[in-house]
Amino acid sequence: MKNSQPSVANYFTRDRAWHPQAYAPGYKSSVLRAPTRALIAFGNSLSETSGPAFGHDIIGPLDNDMILNFAQPGESAIGERIMVQGRVLDERGQPVPGVLLEFWQANAGGRYRHKKDGYLAPLDPNFGGCGRTISGGDGTYAFRTVRPGPYPWPNGPNDWRPAHIHISVFGHGFAQRLITQMYFQGDPLIPICPIVRTINDPKAIEQLTARLDMNASAPMDALAYRFDIILRGSRSTLFENRLEGN
Amino acid sequence: MTHPTDTPLYPFKESPSQTAGPYVHIGLTPNFCGISGVYDADLGTAMVDDRTKGERITLQGRVIDGAGNPLTDALVEIWQADADGRYPDGREPGFSGWGRAPADAKTGMFRFDTIKPGRVSYPDGRMQAPHINIWIVARGINLGLNSRIYFEDEAEANAADPVLLRMDLQERAGSLIAKGGGGSYSHDIHLQGPQETVFFDI
Numbered sequence: 001m002k003n004s005q006p007s008v009a010n011y012f013t014r015d016r017a018w019h020p021q022a023y024a025p026g027y028k029s030s031v032l033r034a035p036t037r038a039l040i041a042f043g044n045s046l047s048e049t050s051g052p053a054f055g056h057d058i059i060g061p062l063d064n065d066m067i068l069n070f071a072q073p074g075e076s077a078i079g080e081r082i083m084v085q086g087r088v089l090d091e092r093g094q095p096v097p098g099v100l101l102e103f104w105q106a107n108a109g110g111r112y113r114h115k116k117d118g119y120l121a122p123l124d125p126n127f128g129g130c131g132r133t134i135s136g137g138d139g140t141y142a143f144r145t146v147r148p149g150p151y152p153w154p155n156g157p158n159d160w161r162p163a164h165i166h167i168s169v170f171g172h173g174f175a176q177r178l179i180t181q182m183y184f185q186g187d188p189l190i191p192i193c194p195i196v197r198t199i200n201d202p203k204a205i206e207q208l209t210a211r212l213d214m215n216a217s218a219p220m221d222a223l224a225y226r227f228d229i230i231l232r233g234s235r236s237t238l239f240e241n242r243l244e245g246n
Numbered sequence: 247m248t249h250p251t252d253t254p255l256y257p258f259k260e261s262p263s264q265t266a267g268p269y270v271h272i273g274l275t276p277n278f279c280g281i282s283g284v285y286d287a288d289l290g291t292a293m294v295d296d297r298t299k300g301e302r303i304t305l306q307g308r309v310i311d312g313a314g315n316p317l318t319d320a321l322v323e324i325w326q327a328d329a330d331g332r333y334p335d336g337r338e339p340g341f342s343g344w345g346r347a348p349a350d351a352k353t354g355m356f357r358f359d360t361i362k363p364g365r366v367s368y369p370d371g372r373m374q375a376p377h378i379n380i381w382i383v384a385r386g387i388n389l390g391l392n393s394r395i396y397f398e399d400e401a402e403a404n405a406a407d408p409v410l411l412r413m414d415l416q417e418r419a420g421s422l423i424a425k426g427g428g429g430s431y432s433h434d435i436h437l438q439g440p441q442e443t444v445f446f447d448i
Contacts, residue, residue, distance in 0.1 A: 011448075012256075012260075013447075014260065014447065015259065015260065016389075016447070018259055018260070018262055019260075019262050019263050019388070019389050020262060020263060020264065020265075020388035020389060021388065022387070022388055022389065024388060027265075027386070027388070029265075029385050029386030030265075030386045030387070030388060031312075031386075032311040032312035032313050032386070032437070032438065033311050033312070033317070033384065033385075033386035033387050033437050033438075034312075034386075034387075034388075034437070034438070035391065035437055035438060035442060035443075035445050036312075036438050036439075036442065037418075037442050037444075037445075039445050039446060039447035040412065040414055040415050040444055040445070040446050040447065041446070041447040041448070042408075042409055042412065042446065042448065043369060044369075044448060045366065045367070045368050045369055045374065046327075046333055046366050046367070047325070047327075047333075047366060047374070047377070047379050047394075048379070048448045050325075050333035050335075051325060051344075052325060052334075052336070052342060052343060052344035053334075053335060053336025054289075054336070055336065058289070060285070060286075063284070063285070069284050070281070070283070070284055089258060090258075091256050091257075091258050091259065091260055092256055092257070092258075093256075093257045093258055102273045102274055103273060104269065104270070104272040104273025104274075112269045112272060113272060113279075113280075113281055114268075114269045114271065114272055114279055115279070115280065116268060116269070116319075117269065128272075128276065128281045128283075128284050129272050129273075129281070130272050130273045130276045130281060130284055130285075131273075132273075132285075166264075166266065166267060166269075166270070166273055168266075168273060168274060174325040174379055174381070175392070175448045177323070177381055177390060178260075178261060178263060178390070179263060179264070179265075179266045179270075179383055179390060180261050180262065180263055180264045181264040181265075181267075195264060195265060196264075198264070198265075198388045199262050199264075201262075203259075204259070204262040205262075207259065207261060207262060208261065208262060208264070229261050230258040230259060230260050230261045231260060231261070232260050233256060
């Protein structure tokens, strides 16, 4: 059966020197988990340029509020109350509306609510550590949480992760799928972290570092950090099947 | 005067990837890892329902590291066309096209209950063989890995598939083909070594 859907634009080629390398031995887990053969490249078909769509109906009222979404009624998570705000844009600076963002993090003491995390810092009974939202029509998103603590991990003999929030984001095409981590401006653990250092370009690391945004903070309530997320842009298809993606 | 190359053609670079880490389940499958009461159900667990057209299939597999051990902390997502070869746009009921599955914490096995996809056209007009797009993240994987899963019992279509026909993957094309039939397929992903799966730069 002939597929009747139109062909859409190719995405900009991923700059794999800007992204972290697969084999980055300072991050020991990557050694046995990095492909050794070259990736095979091909132009995008609908398999790559289409992707899942998520409706606002999946989002509950507290899904973007990690201070409250696991807390007992009348209680809230312990820690530095922050809001994270930003925009999802593509490499042309165009807003990317209506895409699902998912977040997860440790609590204020650096402890994850996960059975494989045996760190001695305690769990917070009012903190689960997961949140999600969908970007607005102008690509903006926001969530509220407590600032996560750093934590030690078994890599080098004394390695500590900087405070960070994991972020998963969908684009409009499956080829835009991305997971990354957000760090906090001024954290001295950033430049010595082996996972951060899987990225070679200091400007790329800077792009993952959220900045304090006093103008967006809520006085007497919560500080704000600004973190924009950039997804792959799409090429114009002026001389292909039809105009799309402009 | 500004030299033209001082002004970037495009204002932004893609956000660089980072590993999903060992606790990816907290964010993407919280109910699976025991965080209940936040979301009703984990996203991506139900791809089909009673209304879905097409042949029901199960797809099971593992992600295996360079030492031959299955990853017990991987998370995989798939994206596929419906039985007519159309990618869902989120408006039709009965088929999401997208699934998400964590590896089993002991065996490393992931499983999807879905349908066999129809054929989708390639940009040059040729028809691709039925395939499922797969994306793999885990601790130790710094940028999600893209691959495809074809079907052993679609030999005729596979023989004409524009991607499988590429000269630069001929000797390894078998690594993209799930074994099985009769609605039940298995497919291991090998990250390294002699059986290394073909991964794509798409």
